[in-house]
Amino acid sequence: MKILESRTAPNPRRVRIFVAEKGLDIPYQQLDFMKELKTEAFKKLNHFQRVPVLVLDDGTAISETVAICRYLEETHPEPALFGVGALGRATVEMWNRRMELGLLMHVAQAFRHTHPAMATLEVPQVKEWGEANKPRALEMLAYMNEELAGRAFIAGEAYSIADVTALVAVDFMKPARIERPSAFQNVERWYGEVSSRPSAKA
């Protein structure tokens, strides 16, 4: 089993944090964005030529960040990062999606559609759309700030994949040039805690 990735991108980081929280030791292989990802050989592993990709010992390739994490959760259930019990798992699913579709997606769209480095990769780069995503990311942070007043982590009292997604999204705000408001004190408390876990450096 190995994980193909490009170290600087946000989705590979989600998988690395997840793997570290599980305490797993899986080898990583770095692929160059402009070279290896463009090859036909890699296209056979993931038609969309994106990383991360988990390659099993029999050659089976699993792509999509959350699908990789789910495979690892199924094969290594402890600690549970997708929740426990029917309601717990639905709650983590709900919050992971809110963090993904309501925060990370907006940060990524802002990055892709406003950053000069993305002009040749995101075609057409639509600046008005990129800018429209910035206040949406901040609205989600404001809601997280309300919610985190009442609990330790994004989806409840236990650390979960929703925290992984949210941490990566918040850190991705920097290259996306969205300033994190210091007034969201519950977000700051949460961010300090999840950032100081060893997994955050994975």
Place this chain on the structure above:
Amino acid sequence: MKILESRTAPNPRRVRIFVAEKGLDIPYQQLDFMKELKTEAFKKLNHFQRVPVLVLDDGTAISETVAICRYLEETHPEPALFGVGALGRATVEMWNRRMELGLLMHVAQAFRHTHPAMATLEVPQVKEWGEANKPRALEMLAYMNEELAGRAFIAGEAYSIADVTALVAVDFMKPARIERPSAFQNVERWYGEVSSRPSAKA
């Protein structure tokens, strides 16, 4: 248990199809987009004031379409619509995400950013961004056409939530004004099959 929804929207339809495939009998309550969804009472159930929302007998509210479906899968495992076994579940997760992020999302963005009826709801409505999503939806259909040459359903030989997402996305192409190419014969075969299941009319 009851499901709050607005019948014409695509995400409520995903849940209805899922419920029908499970053979469950859950009461639906219709909410008006412009009235009930805007109330503070509904905001307490889902901060984002979107449907569908599953409300349990104790008042617990679960939002996000796939989180609702996951709760129903956990509490009513048969027939399995999220896959069987670690690899099976990861494969369904991968394909459901491809259908969601790589098809439904593009169709929805095209609809939201180009349809005149959405001008007051999607602010700013960015036509260039809406148009940019149309070819991306068609690229995914082309890939689905390749993949469906070799198997019955989106994620394998069994019908799954990935088929639900894909069917709703393909039908949503009509209001989004994206013409479905008749040349994708494997997509047409699959579409004919999933559309003729009783659940498609739910």
